Amino acid sequence: MRTYYVYILTNQNHTMLYIGVTNDLARRVAEHKAGAHEGFTKRYKINKLVYFEESPSVAVAIEREKQLKAGSRAKKLALINELNPYWNELADVGEVGER
Incomplete structure (x- = not known):
């Protein structure tokens, strides 16, 4: 069975948040840290993983991502x-995939 993750990244000052979905959290966070993809997270150096949830279903994970993105900053x-x-x-503390 595959596991999917909804995750929240922030920047060094915690002023910006990014929410995403992936099936390989360690790889995806490493890509954010390396600036491997052009876009919002690379431009604003949003690469610190501060939250994630696991889901056995990609559909559920995507729905949760949408729910989080639609919520207020205060809720996030x-x-x-x-x-x-x-x-x-x-x-950095080895919690990715272990919760």
């Missing part, structure tokens, strides 16, 4: 603060 911040109150870099 509350979600991050609930599970990662210190905004630790989850990709």
